[in-house]
Amino acid sequence: MKILIHTCCSNCALYPVEILQKRGFEIVLYWHNPNIHPYSEYKNRLESVNKLENLMKLTVVYDQDYREFYKFLRMVMGKEKERCQICYQLRLERTAKKSKELNIELFTTTLLVSPYQKFDKILKIGKELAFKYGISFLTEDFREGFKKGMNKARELELFRQKYCGCIYSEAERYLRQIEYE
Numbered sequence: 001m002k003i004l005i006h007t008c009c010s011n012c013a014l015y016p017v018e019i020l021q022k023r024g025f026e027i028v029l030y031w032h033n034p035n036i037h038p039y040s041e042y043k044n045r046l047e048s049v050n051k052l053e054n055l056m057k058l059t060v061v062y063d064q065d066y067r068e069f070y071k072f073l074r075m076v077m078g079k080e081k082e083r084c085q086i087c088y089q090l091r092l093e094r095t096a097k098k099s100k101e102l103n104i105e106l107f108t109t110t111l112l113v114s115p116y117q118k119f120d121k122i123l124k125i126g127k128e129l130a131f132k133y134g135i136s137f138l139t140e141d142f143r144e145g146f147k148k149g150m151n152k153a154r155e156l157e158l159f160r161q162k163y164c165g166c167i168y169s170e171a172e173r174y175l176r177q178i179e180y181e
Helices: 009-021 040-055 068-076 082-101 119-133 143-156 168-175
Strands: 002-006 026-031 058-061 106-108
Touching: 002 009, 002 040, 002 082, 009 026, 009 119, 009 143, 026 040, 026 082, 040 058, 040 143, 068 082, 106 119, 119 143
Parallel strands: 002 026, 002 106, 026 058
Antiparallel strands: none
């Protein structure tokens, strides 16, 4: 069975890809991340996914319209505390649409490997979108493989980011605490 996997970065993709390949899934990764800031960070992550594609002989569908960064900003401006949910919705909606377009009946996201993400919100959004588009969402908890994936990324010399991706998470990383007005 084929599965489309929204891919936030190469290192988060490693464990889910390994597990799902062992189960016989035909993997198609999908790159759509208009939330990532700055552009240099976006390019580093994109190039790392491309490196992973070549190392593991994966199929990757790239959606590289970085101009959607402005759409992401407009969506979260004034709603910074809900930014993660908005971001999940934006990226998973595009993934569900792409899955339907490619006639792939099952989709998921590498966000489900990170202990730093809001797991329950991702599951809720994924299930709602699966229903909306008449496809299925794999709700697997990949978090147990997070450290394994990070170690493998280090071995493969893949780019390892230091924050989730958006301008707000970047600020939080450097400021440790940010207050919203």
